[in-house]
Amino acid sequence: MEECERRRRILNSACEILQAxxxxxxxxxxxxxxxxxxxRTLYQLYPSKQDLFLSLIGARLFCLPSPVEPVAETPEEELxxxxxxxxxxxxxxxQIELIRAIIAExxxxxxxxxxxxxxxKGGETNIFNRWLRDYCVASGHPEADISGLSRHLFGMTIGELMLNGLIGADEYMTPDAIGHFLSSGARLFLAGLRAGWESDAGDAGGKAAPSP
Structure with missing residues (x-):
């Protein structure tokens, strides 16, 4: 059996054991x-219980598959x-069941x-950080706090949906409801981001203006 298949079977089993x-x-x-x-095989691949569950949680929740870049006409549609x-x-x-098990423990x-x-701590490489960094640079704001923006974006969109999933709010978890919520979230987030930049620019301009 190839090592990747052994790891897959072990991680699947670790997930089952954790939840049960x-x-x-x-x-x-x-x-x-x-x-x-x-x-012996288990310890060769994962030297300790903590190493095993570090790999499990990392693979399932943090190592997200790279999505296909969406074809979009606006930044809102792309996001x-x-x-x-x-x-x-x-x-x-x-994934919801794994998150529920982790929270319980x-x-x-x-x-x-x-x-x-x-x-x-490894979140700097996630796709939201990359997208936001490119967007901020293209918008003339390379100094933006990308990590902070990424946390806000995740919390107001997917984080909210994860909470709905964890508490069983099924009426908010239909494909149509999720799509509408994420589209609205993308528009609100980018509108707020641009409004903040405009406000900062106005404040800076006011401070720089000569006294009458």
């Missing part, structure tokens, strides 16, 4: 048994297309908290 038993009870023995792998591609990945039932499992904080 929680992080504390998710032993390497259980993962090895569930995956049909020997403990909405990117949001839709990420939403399809993060809002599928398997976080207060009692420092390991999980540490894993999430470490993975969050």
């Amino acid at each position: 038993h929680g992080y504390h009870a998710a032993s390497m023995d259980k993962v090895a048994h569930c995956s049909g792998m020997s403990k 909405a297309g990117l949001l839709s591609g990420v939403a399809k990945w993060l809002l599928c039932p398997d 976080t207060p009692e499992a420092p390991d999980i908290t540490e894993i999430m904080l470490n993975l969050k």
Whole structure:
């Protein structure tokens, strides 16, 4: 069996164990048994339980597949297309169940908290950061706080939808509702961003103006 297939089976099993038993009870023995792998193979690929679940959470929640660049006539349409591609990945039932399991474990499992904080630091490479950096440079604002903007964008769009998924608000999770919400979110976000730039420019111009 190729190593990539062994890793895939192990991570799938680790996900099942985490959801069924929680992080504390998710032993390497259980993962090895569930995956049909020997403990020796498991430890060769993942030296510790924390390494295993770091890889699982990173692969499922942070290593997003690169979406196909949407064909769009406006920045709003382009951003909405990117949001839709990420939403399809993060809002599928398997991912929602994994997120629910992680949230349930976080207060009692420092390991999980540490894993999430470490993975969050890698967010500089995500597609929203790249898109926003290009947009800000093209708009004449290369100094913009890209990481901060990316967090705001995610929170007001996909983050809101993830919360709906976690609490079972199904009426907000239909394809049409998601598409409308993300399109509206993209328009509001970019309108607010441009309004902030215009306000900053006006303030700067006022300060620079000579006193009467």
